[in-house]
Amino acid sequence: MSSTAPSSSVSASRVVLSVYMALFFAYLFLPLILMVAAGFNSYSPPSVTQWQGFSLRWFSELAEDQRILQGIVNSVVVATGVILLSLPLGLSGALLLSRLDARSGSLLYGVLVSPVLTPGIILGISTLIFWRQVDVGGGLGLTVMAQSTFIAAYCMLMFMARLQRQDTSLEEAALDLGATHMQVFRRITLPFLRPAMLSAAVIAFLQSIENYNTTVFSIGASHTLVTEIGSRMRFGLTPVVNIIGLLFVTVTVAVAVAYVLLRQRERARTPAG
Amino acid sequence: MNAVYRSYGPLLGTIILLGVAVWTLAMIVGPQLFMIEQSLWRMEQPDSAVTAGMRIEELNNALSLAQYDLGALEGTTDPDKMAEREKLARSVSAMEQELTTLQGQDTAPVKVYTISNYTEMSGYHAEIFVKTIGASLMVTLIAFAVCYPVAYAAAKLAKPERAALILLGLVIPYAINELLRVFAWLMILDYQGVANSVLLWFGLPEPVRFLDSGAGVFVAMVYAYVLFMVFPIYNTIETLDTNQIEAARDLGASTWKIHSRVVLPHAKPGIAVGSIMTFMLSAGSFSVPHIMTRGTAQPWFSQLIYSKFYDSFYWNQGAAYAFTLLLVCVAFIILMMKVFKVGIRDIAK
Numbered sequence: 001m002s003s004t005a006p007s008s009s010v011s012a013s014r015v016v017l018s019v020y021m022a023l024f025f026a027y028l029f030l031p032l033i034l035m036v037a038a039g040f041n042s043y044s045p046p047s048v049t050q051w052q053g054f055s056l057r058w059f060s061e062l063a064e065d066q067r068i069l070q071g072i073v074n075s076v077v078v079a080t081g082v083i084l085l086s087l088p089l090g091l092s093g094a095l096l097l098s099r100l101d102a103r104s105g106s107l108l109y110g111v112l113v114s115p116v117l118t119p120g121i122i123l124g125i126s127t128l129i130f131w132r133q134v135d136v137g138g139g140l141g142l143t144v145m146a147q148s149t150f151i152a153a154y155c156m157l158m159f160m161a162r163l164q165r166q167d168t169s170l171e172e173a174a175l176d177l178g179a180t181h182m183q184v185f186r187r188i189t190l191p192f193l194r195p196a197m198l199s200a201a202v203i204a205f206l207q208s209i210e211n212y213n214t215t216v217f218s219i220g221a222s223h224t225l226v227t228e229i230g231s232r233m234r235f236g237l238t239p240v241v242n243i244i245g246l247l248f249v250t251v252t253v254a255v256a257v258a259y260v261l262l263r264q265r266e267r268a269r270t271p272a273g
Numbered sequence: 274m275n276a277v278y279r280s281y282g283p284l285l286g287t288i289i290l291l292g293v294a295v296w297t298l299a300m301i302v303g304p305q306l307f308m309i310e311q312s313l314w315r316m317e318q319p320d321s322a323v324t325a326g327m328r329i330e331e332l333n334n335a336l337s338l339a340q341y342d343l344g345a346l347e348g349t350t351d352p353d354k355m356a357e358r359e360k361l362a363r364s365v366s367a368m369e370q371e372l373t374t375l376q377g378q379d380t381a382p383v384k385v386y387t388i389s390n391y392t393e394m395s396g397y398h399a400e401i402f403v404k405t406i407g408a409s410l411m412v413t414l415i416a417f418a419v420c421y422p423v424a425y426a427a428a429k430l431a432k433p434e435r436a437a438l439i440l441l442g443l444v445i446p447y448a449i450n451e452l453l454r455v456f457a458w459l460m461i462l463d464y465q466g467v468a469n470s471v472l473l474w475f476g477l478p479e480p481v482r483f484l485d486s487g488a489g490v491f492v493a494m495v496y497a498y499v500l501f502m503v504f505p506i507y508n509t510i511e512t513l514d515t516n517q518i519e520a521a522r523d524l525g526a527s528t529w530k531i532h533s534r535v536v537l538p539h540a541k542p543g544i545a546v547g548s549i550m551t552f553m554l555s556a557g558s559f560s561v562p563h564i565m566t567r568g569t570a571q572p573w574f575s576q577l578i579y580s581k582f583y584d585s586f587y588w589n590q591g592a593a594y595a596f597t598l599l600l601v602c603v604a605f606i607i608l609m610m611k612v613f614k615v616g617i618r619d620i621a622k
Contacts, residue, residue, distance in 0.1 A: 017422060021426055028446045029442075029446065031496070035453065035460060089293075092288065096277060111301060112297065115300075121578060121595070121598075122598065125582065130304035181284070185281065185285055213559045217579070226452060230452055234563075252449050256444050
């Protein structure tokens with residue numbers, strides 16, 4: 001084999017891979033672009049093939065859509081409840097696991113993360129059945145319980161990742177110097193966990209707002225933004241849904257870009273090593 | 274346990290233990306157990322209630338007949354008929370007495386423990402169940418084939434700035450609501466959608482009904498869950514020392530050999546996690562079939578479960594179906610852990 005052959009075959013495969021990546025990203029983004037575009041078409045139901053002229057009317061229809069607006073309020077209420085429930089639960093799970101030996105720790109760990117690997121509809125169904133025993137029916141409160149089942153596990157994993165990097169000698173020193181356990185927790189452990197707490201709250205909020213498969217079983221007669229979108233997929237579909245899609249895309253892109261920029265700035269500030 | 278109290282003190286230690294106890298018992302184990310319990314019984318008319326009901330009907334008929342006869346004998350003076358009337362009146366009061374005792378009996382349906390909620394899955398439902406599992410396996414396989422090159426390129430081939438851009442491009446669609454992503458495909462595959470417009474423009478005689486065949490569900494499902502395969506594989510490939518790939522290449526390994534002997538073995542935990550997530554999401558997906566079948570294509574198994582709960586209000590069988598689905602997912606997780614030789618700690622990361 002000559003010495004140039006491998007490099008030319010490598011560059012050829014690079015071209016193939018580049019083309020593949022371009023196709024893959026077209027596959028990811030084209031549908032989203034089409035969806036957003038249909039939001040500006042005055043034709044309803046949403047379409048890009050039957051173009052009836054550029055229009056902003058669906059924005060104003062969205063602003064007047066009481067069910068959607070109520071859905072947004074309900075979604076935020078549920079997400080807030082999920083944060084308030086999942087963060088303490090996830091934190092206690094992480095703190096407990098960090099002190100257990102490998103054997104009993106593994107079993108508990110398996111139980112606590114199992115909801116992440118369970119289909120969402122089953123979490124919704126089992127929560128619905130469980131709370132019916134005490135006559136609690138579907139609604140916003142039940143949705144908080146159902147969603148927290150797996151979102152608390154996400155929070156726990158984030159706390160565990162942070163706790164692994166903790167230097168426990170600091171806590172031990174404080175205890176030796178006469179600090180109470182409460183003082184150690186409030187002055188050392190909690191401040192150390194603050195960044196993880198912030199990102200866990202953000203993740204919990206996003207996961208809760210997004211959730212459909214669990215919520216659809218636990219929401220009862222109430223609705224969130226996403227279950228309202230879900231029921232409109234069958235009845236009364238108008239480009240208002242596309243405008244919501246546009247808003248989702250905009251917020252997501254803004255948050256993602258802001259996150260990347262923030263991390264770059266943080267990296268620039270902290271000296272290497 | 275002692276270690277917990279030693280590190281956190283009595284108050285905090287108790288709060289932590291209590292929190293974990295509530296989470297495990299009231300949110301994870303308890304609900305699952307109650308779901309299983311619900312799937313193992315049904316309300317049935319007791320046998321005694323069935324026979325009692327038949328007897329009540331019989332008595333009612335006989336009673337109205339006797340009362341009619343009694344009315345006909347009213348005011349008679351014939352001694353024969355008087356005796357007959359006496360006899361009839363006695364039997365009427367006897368029947369009335371029996372009727373009141375029978376009606377007083379509890380005929381309400383009783384809870385009967387049975388496995389028939391599982392065994393009674395009809396042929397049609399069983400067919401949908403098998404199709405759902407088969408389609409979910411296909412989605413998982415396709416997602417792996419599509420994602421592996423992307424994950425490898427992002428982790429090993431791209432320069433750091435470009436890799437960051439690729440990741441951003443992956444995160445954005447991943448973060449957009451699942452329902453909206455699927456809705457985008459509804460607009461493409463609809464009868465009057467984009468795909469049909471393009472096909473007609475290329476000279477196809479008439480539009481294709483993509484949604485009726487269930488192909489729409491499949492296509493949108495691959496799209497919705499493909500990214501759950503990318504990130505786990507990317508994460509594991511990224512930890513592979515690039516020198517190993519270069520060493521293999523210098524030693525004359527072909528691209529195929531490099532991947533089958535160096536990269537793929539290293540990526541095993543990531544492939545296992547990605548497959549588990551993709552399969553679980555597909556098999557349990559409610560959103561994708563809800564949007565893409567539009568009531569015309571065959572339903573997904575999750576839709577059967579939903580209608581057991583909210584259309585026919587037959588929770589017992591709904592719970593049995595749900596538990597069956599859960600068992601399949603658990604079996605798939607165990608299979609993946611065995612095939613890829615990974616532990617539970619590697620999975621949930």
